[in-house]
Amino acid sequence: MTRDFYEKLAKVRHQIHAHPEISEKEFETTAFLKDYISKLDIRILETDLPTGFIAEIGQGKPVVALRADIDALPIVERNTFDYASKNGAMHACGHDFHQTSLLGAAEILKAKEEQLKGTVRLIFQPAEEVSVGAYQVIENGGLKDVSAIIGYHNYPHLKPGEIGLRSKAIMAAVDKFKVTVSGVSGHAARPDFGTDTVLAITTIVNNLQAIVSRTVSPFEPAVLSVTHIDVGSAWNVMPESGYFEGTMRSFSAETRQHLRESFTKIIENTADQFAAQVSIEWGKTPTLTFNDEELTPLIAKNSERFAKVLEVEPLTIGEDFAAYQEKIPGVFALIGSNGDENAAGLHQDTFTVKDEALKTAVQYFVENAIYLLDYFAKDED
Ligand SMILES: [Zn+2]
Ligand SMILES: [Zn+2]
Structure with missing residues (x-):
């Protein structure tokens, strides 16, 4: 032309x-x-x-x-x-x-x-x-x-x-997640009466980083990023609930399934440790x-x-x-x-x-x- x-x-x-x-x-x-x-x-x-x-x-x-x-x-x-x-x-x-x-x-x-x-x-x-x-x-x-x-x-x-x-x-296959963690709010001075959703969320976020580094083959690319945490609003109150969100990326159907399953398991187990409830929402994202x-x-x-x-x-x-x-x-x-x-x-x-x-x-x-x-x-x- x-x-x-x-x-x-x-x-x-x-x-x-x-x-x-x-x-x-x-x-x-x-x-x-x-x-x-x-x-x-x-x-x-x-x-x-x-x-x-x-x-x-x-x-x-x-x-x-x-x-x-x-x-x-x-x-x-x-x-x-x-x-x-x-x-x-x-x-x-x-x-x-x-x-x-x-x-x-x-x-x-x-x-x-x-x-x-x-x-x-x-x-x-x-x-x-x-x-x-x-x-x-x-x-x-x-x-x-x-x-x-x-x-x-x-x-x-x-x-x-x-x-x-x-x-x-x-x-990549893209996963987008939002995880809400909730429990019983209380006074910061008596954490034993309530649920520490702050500690639950931060511990979950930490534990999630073990998925890619410890359970995925070093020859298989995968990404897990938590990019946003929102919990609490006062220095002396343990908040009733909070959430975090982020994304996972993977390059095979098997890895994607593994990521999602491990993600869910780690969140449920960690929340359990703090007697907190969790709900996981998956966004509409490309495969x-x-x-x-x-x-x-x-x-x-x-x-x-x-x-x-x-x-x-x-x-x-x-x-x-x-x-x-x-x-x-x-x-x-x-x-x-x-x-x-x-x-x-x-x-x-x-x-x-x-x-x-x-x-x-x-x-x-x-x-x-x-x-x-x-x-x-x-x-x-
Ligand atoms: Zn674009
Ligand atoms: Zn584009």
Whole structure:
């Protein structure tokens, strides 16, 4: 594609970047994207998605899905370029980049529609940041008849033109917990009449740190962080209840199950020691982003035709693309979007991407969609 094409796309990204909308509120964004896709004469599927949408290019099976997320974060942007957001939300995760690259891919694939050996389904997914968007897409039939799905996240620590891939886990399974500890409040001078919820909570937090360090294989990555404790309000009162919250990250289903079971057991046993009651709430969070072992090496090889492909370590952040991979084979890549040594990380208020990185993202979608259609079409012959 010509330079003009990518200059046009960069302008589209700036437009989207200047008007971010947070998860489940992507109404204007959806309208903008739908308008763009309609003008390319690409058919939009009827669904009940409140935000986001699904479109298709080509005909019949096989079907390969391309997914881009479209939501922004409730962060006040501190960048000063002319298209910086001024509305209190920010595309600080680069989903403006993702959706723009899918628009670019859509335009190229539409021009090649006659040659496609099946259907390319475009998923403009809402609400990734709150881990509900992928489930909404699935409930709306987004994966119906789909043989495989591909997606990516822009990655500021890789340079434009670089793609990071790996088979199996590429992003963590995320667990989010809130644990409430309660008992009988009392005077600080007579702890024997009440429940020391302060000591119970701090002891639990201490004991939890033995899970990863003492019970998980040193060759298996896992993280447990308690990040917030709230208990008590006066110097001379033993509080009736308090809570703490935090997160766990893991890279296999077995480790995740082990973490959750040990977590529950340690909390219950420790609370028992203090005659305190506990309740554990688990938040809605992404499961493991698990790249298909058969397709990932093929996508890596095919991507070498237009990018520098690197094998990367898994990231400890999560991604709701995992929900698709629980249902069908999928490949999720990291695409270089900055590469400067001091580049701001994802979710920072000075985060930015380089427009020159768009080309690799567009090619990743286009070339791998065509490749996978050929691959699955052979199976059907
Ligand atoms: Zn994010
Ligand atoms: Zn993101």
